[in-house]
Amino acid sequence: MSFLELDSVTKRFGAVTALDGVDLRVEPGSRTAVVGPSGSGKSTLMRIVAGFEAPDEGRVRLGGALLCDGPAIVPPHRRPIGLVSQDGALFPHLDVAENIGFGLDRRAPDRRTRVLALLDMVELDRSMLHRRPHELSGGQQQRVALARALARRPKLMLLDEPFSALDTGLREALRRTVAELLASEGIAAILVTHDQAEALGFADQVAVMRDGRLVQTGAPRQLYLQPRDPATAAFLGDAVLLPGRLDGGFALCALGRIAAEGEGAPGAVRLMLRPEQLRVAPAAEAGPDAVRARVVAIEFGGPASEIRVALLEPGAAGPVPDIRLKVPSAAAPAIGDVLALRVEGAARIYPA
Numbered sequence: 001m002s003f004l005e006l007d008s009v010t011k012r013f014g015a016v017t018a019l020d021g022v023d024l025r026v027e028p029g030s031r032t033a034v035v036g037p038s039g040s041g042k043s044t045l046m047r048i049v050a051g052f053e054a055p056d057e058g059r060v061r062l063g064g065a066l067l068c069d070g071p072a073i074v075p076p077h078r079r080p081i082g083l084v085s086q087d088g089a090l091f092p093h094l095d096v097a098e099n100i101g102f103g104l105d106r107r108a109p110d111r112r113t114r115v116l117a118l119l120d121m122v123e124l125d126r127s128m129l130h131r132r133p134h135e136l137s138g139g140q141q142q143r144v145a146l147a148r149a150l151a152r153r154p155k156l157m158l159l160d161e162p163f164s165a166l167d168t169g170l171r172e173a174l175r176r177t178v179a180e181l182l183a184s185e186g187i188a189a190i191l192v193t194h195d196q197a198e199a200l201g202f203a204d205q206v207a208v209m210r211d212g213r214l215v216q217t218g219a220p221r222q223l224y225l226q227p228r229d230p231a232t233a234a235f236l237g238d239a240v241l242l243p244g245r246l247d248g249g250f251a252l253c254a255l256g257r258i259a260a261e262g263e264g265a266p267g268a269v270r271l272m273l274r275p276e277q278l279r280v281a282p283a284a285e286a287g288p289d290a291v292r293a294r295v296v297a298i299e300f301g302g303p304a305s306e307i308r309v310a311l312l313e314p315g316a317a318g319p320v321p322d323i324r325l326k327v328p329s330a331a332a333p334a335i336g337d338v339l340a341l342r343v344e345g346a347a348r349i350y351p352a
């Protein structure tokens with residue numbers, strides 16, 4: 001039995017099926033990231049786990065206790081679940097100490113000690129204790145929201161895009177703090193995010209949603225390298241998709257003969273490579289059989305730049321769109337340069 005179990009959870013809003021038979025397992029103390037296009041059902045899933053919404057069908061169990069059985073549900077305040085949303089949703093008229101202590105018993109003798117401990121846990125300075133939310137930065141507000149959610153010692157933390165309003169550096173710092181805090185307290189978490197890199201970096205399990213269904217669930221590395229279909233591949237990161245032919249464990253395509261992994265009958269297939277599997281070298285240094293491509297565009301991106309190349313000999317499998325790949329900016333080629341391309345590792349294979 002897993003810590004959190006969703007079985008065949010379905011939720012309809014009129015003609016829209018927001019969740020369609022979702023099964024999900026979350027292990028104790030683990031971190032799950034839920035990703036998917038807008039409208040795929042992520043928020044509905046979180047609202048059902050939190051108890052703000054009742055499913056039409058299906059069951060949710062936490063630590064073996066039934067939270068929902070179809071429309072019959074345990075109310076949110078009776079669930080050992082904390083929630084941090086995108087805007088923190090702090091009480092504007094309460095100061096930091098009162099916001100954090102909101103869920104604690106007013107008469108508890110150790111209330112102040114607990115508030116101070118929570119403030120330390122989220123790495124906020126004690127001088128902030130009597131500030132109101134509008135006197136805090138966005139990052140500080142999210143730390144208070146996190147401390148407030150931790151106050152009631154939840155067993156599961158729901159993080160609904162809690163970092164999305166913050167700028168990149170702050171976002172990464174807070175994400176790391178949250179991950180360490182949850183691990184040290186042994187609290188399981190589910191994070192909803194639109195940032196694929198954040199999902200892959202934060203979680204030990206990533207769940208990809210599309211049209212109300214969970215299309216694939218697994219370890220970040222597994223999902224990134226072995227996505228179940230091209231749409232999932234493209235959703236989780238940059239992907240190079242090419243037509244090809246499968247022949248005895250190898251795929252023949254415009255980039256040559258490449259080791260193949262995945263399902264596909266011999267014959268026409270589609271191949272997926274991650275751009276970092278493509279290595280470039282000046283064409284003059286490559287052998288006569290090298291696959292050559294001309295640089296048609298460059299986008300500077302700090303340490304790495306993205307280049308777009310057009311193959312000079314597209315091959316027999318059909319036309320090939322321009323390929324985008326990243327190179328260190330210090331060694332970036334110029335537009336018009338001809339490069340030799342080499343593939344590292346195996347291509348993922350899908351039916352054509």
Ligand SMILES: Nc1ncnc2c1ncn2[C@@H]1O[C@H](COP(=O)(O)OP(=O)(O)OP(=O)(O)O)[C@@H](O)[C@H]1O
Nearest residue numbers: 013016017018036037038039040041042043044045
């Ligand atoms: N209260 C509601 N009433 C009617 N339809 C709803 C309601 N809540 C959600 N929906 C619909 O259910 C579907 C799933 O919505 P949901 O908010 O769960 O998606 P999401 O993946 O969280 O999207 P986003 O990434 O844009 O936040 C959408 O088609 C949405 O319009």
